Amino acid sequence: MNIIQVNQSPIDVNSLITWLYESPTDGAVVTFMGKVRSFENQVISLTLEHYPEMTEKVLGNIINQARGRWAINRVAIVHRVGKIYANESIVFVGVSAAHRSDAFATTEFIMDILKNEAPFWKKEQTVSGQNWVKAKESDLNALKKWY
Amino acid sequence: MNKIIFFAQTRELVGVDKLELAVDQMAISQLLEQLSLRGNKWSLALKEKTVLCAVNQTLVNYDYIIQEDDEIAFFPPVTGG
Numbered sequence: 001m002n003i004i005q006v007n008q009s010p011i012d013v014n015s016l017i018t019w020l021y022e023s024p025t026d027g028a029v030v031t032f033m034g035k036v037r038s039f040e041n042q043v044i045s046l047t048l049e050h051y052p053e054m055t056e057k058v059l060g061n062i063i064n065q066a067r068g069r070w071a072i073n074r075v076a077i078v079h080r081v082g083k084i085y086a087n088e089s090i091v092f093v094g095v096s097a098a099h100r101s102d103a104f105a106t107t108e109f110i111m112d113i114l115k116n117e118a119p120f121w122k123k124e125q126t127v128s129g130q131n132w133v134k135a136k137e138s139d140l141n142a143l144k145k146w147y
Numbered sequence: 148m149n150k151i152i153f154f155a156q157t158r159e160l161v162g163v164d165k166l167e168l169a170v171d172q173m174a175i176s177q178l179l180e181q182l183s184l185r186g187n188k189w190s191l192a193l194k195e196k197t198v199l200c201a202v203n204q205t206l207v208n209y210d211y212i213i214q215e216d217d218e219i220a221f222f223p224p225v226t227g228g
Contacts, residue, residue, distance in 0.1 A: 034228050048227065049154060049155055050154075050227070051152075051154055051201070051204070051220060051222065053204050054201055054204035054205075054220070057204045057205070058204075079227060079228075090227075090228065091227070091228050111228060114227060114228050115225075115227065115228045116225065117206070117225065118225060118227050118228070119154065119201070119220075119222060119225055119227075120225055120226065120227025120228070121154060121155035121156070121222070121223065121225060121226050121227070122226045122227070123155075132155060132156045132223070132226075133226045134224075134226070135223070135224035135225065135226055
């Protein structure tokens, strides 16, 4: 079972964890949250844009790829768009599985692929103005461990 | 007819969010060349290797040959998560 959500509202972590926790045959629930980091208090907010029709397709494909690699049960990917302030969460990934190694690997895999393939773009509002966030070399390098 | 859409910095540079053009049977690289003739901001935004292309919501290479009714999107490297 999958939950894929892209919307503007704050992420309801409690209900996601409750859903991930439900299956009695799963011994592991791993979650990751990415949040807006304000480096030296410079970043006030981020505005996230996306390509709606493509986003859901890409996120669904990432989960399908993960299901081909690991024995996992429930997977939730929730990504916010619109304006998000410093210290608020941007993305939630949660995975349930019989065993923790599959849940840990899937969570990391999903984030690594999402960072490089899901069509989201961040514009940063800082104390000195606005700018588009540049893609990082380190995110591209992170793919190497999976392919 | 093809819908050509732009996102993020690419959209801001070219100044429009979509175009309707008949460009089927053309390679993506040829379409990029043709659009770049519209001006400096277009050629800057659509520079090969820096702009990504998706056709019908799937990433493609520049040698993809456009088909009738394909939806073509151009955008910079993604920065979500």
